[in-house]
Amino acid sequence: MSILVYIEQDQGKVKNSSLEAISYGAALAEKSGGKVSVLGLGSVADEDLDLIGQAGADAIYQVADERLNSGVIQAHAYMVAQVYDLVGANTLVLAKSSLGDAVAARLAIKLNAGLVSNVVGLPDLSAGFVVKRSIFTGKAFVETGIEAENKILAIKKNTHPIKTDGAVVPVEKLTLDLPDTVFAAKITDMEKASGEVLLPEADIVVSGGRGLNGPENWGMIEDLAEALKAAKGCSKPVSDLGWRPHHEHVGQTGVKVAPALYIAVAISGAIQHLAGVNASRYIVVINKDPDAPFFKAADYGIVGDAFEIVPKLTEAIKALKQ
Template identity: 60%
Template sequence: MSVLIFVELEEGAIKKSSLEAIYYGSKVAEQTGTSVTALVLGEASADELTKAGRFGATKVLHAINARLNEANAMAYASAVAEAVQQEGTDVIVLAKSSLGDAVAARLAGKLKAGLAANVIELPETGTGFRVKRSIFTGKAFAVTELSAEKKILTIKKNTITPEETGASATVETFNPALNEADFALKITHTEKATGDILLPEADIVVSGGRGLKGPENWGLVEDLAKALHAATACSKPVSDLDWRPHHEHVGQTGIKISPNLYIACGISGAIQHLAGVNSSKVIVVINKDPEAPFFKSADYGIVGDLFDVLPRLTNAVKEL
């Protein structure tokens, strides 16, 4: 039961979520007594390919083709399917992401494979193949049994802590037969999120709502985020008012995140917002209204004026 990992790149570097997937795949391979192969599509440096080995891959297949530099779910799914056949793979692992979801769904159709999304633990393989998944936006768990010969798992972000194994991987060139039909959809423009730390990959997120009263006060959020080496986010009303760009909007209709720490500043905690953040491991809420709904979902709450609390909190972080 060999294991194949689909690796996502960001400007030629392996995403943190894919390192988690590689490490997860290596543990599945240990359970089943087999090897793990990482598949990298597009340009990546030798150092990045070596990194895949350090986090558990025994072999790296690298497809060096300029047409694969842009994320194309249809072409990627075809390439992964070809690698699965070449390697005799039974388990395919991807990071849970917008791209990972699109590739996994198409791949399941191509391979007639079973698919389990939002996986949070290693599978039980004693009798059958069962995985534990996060469902209902993190409010419940489900144990799903996959009976198909081919099994696809998408791993929820920040549920696996990757560790370097000190091992190395062999690197082989992979030349998938690209299907012109997969490129019928053309990517004409890509608008990427900006910032030192991208929101979907962040371990810590500091988020602001209408309690900040205006975009001119956003420096309070940015100062705390900088001190914590965190990403910044916002509630939907804030992005609707154009105080912050839409790609920072977290919630049911925005980005869904699962950082280790989520700090909500001046956000009431509407159910639509909670749907995007309640998978966070720890939630801290700062609000001057003690009746704010968000406090019911918080691990820690600070009742106070954020214009007083945030500068003091930022200074305390800097001192530490």
């Protein structure tokens, strides 16, 4: 099996979700007796190219055309299809994301490939190619078979560990045809929030709920988030009450997150909130109600008054960092 992994970068930094996809590809290559090649588009930093090898790549290709930095979907799909044919791949692996979903959909048509998204495990090769994927916002799983010769797997964030013991691999720079027609759609401007960690990209999220009794008590959530360099979130009732802005609302009808660590403070754990956070690697719940539903989903739970626990936790974290 020949595997190509398409990675995403932001301002030259390879996203962690893409490093997970590389490690997934390496594990699949080991299982199937194949090799994994990685494609980076645009201006990827040299130190991050080294991380790609450590994550398990056998070969690394880069198309350093700066026009690819902006993530124009048609251009990325066009280039991935060229390199897919160039390396003789039959399987494409990528991280599930807004860009990845759009690129994968186009490539499924270009490559006449079977596409499975939200992949959470390595495929069963004993009777064909059957892969496990998450459905219903993570509340259920389904085994899906791919019969097409070409396969595309979009890996759900935080479902495969990042390999770090691979060898540093030399990068082969490619100069390939990239016609202006694939840039017919152009990104003319992009504005990103600054000064805080963005919820969808955060490795750590600290969220507060209605149990904090009012916006005047949100300072301890902000202090804990600052100590952890985390993004701040809240439950739906909190944003509905106007205590916090709606872009901080985490849940099924708000922002869905998949951090390495999710800390829920004074949130009961309604099913709508759980649907937005259940992809987190670890969930820590702080609540004075021992019967709060959130404890059933938590990896770690602290039963107690958040007004006492959170400041002490913040001070302990600060002390560890000194």
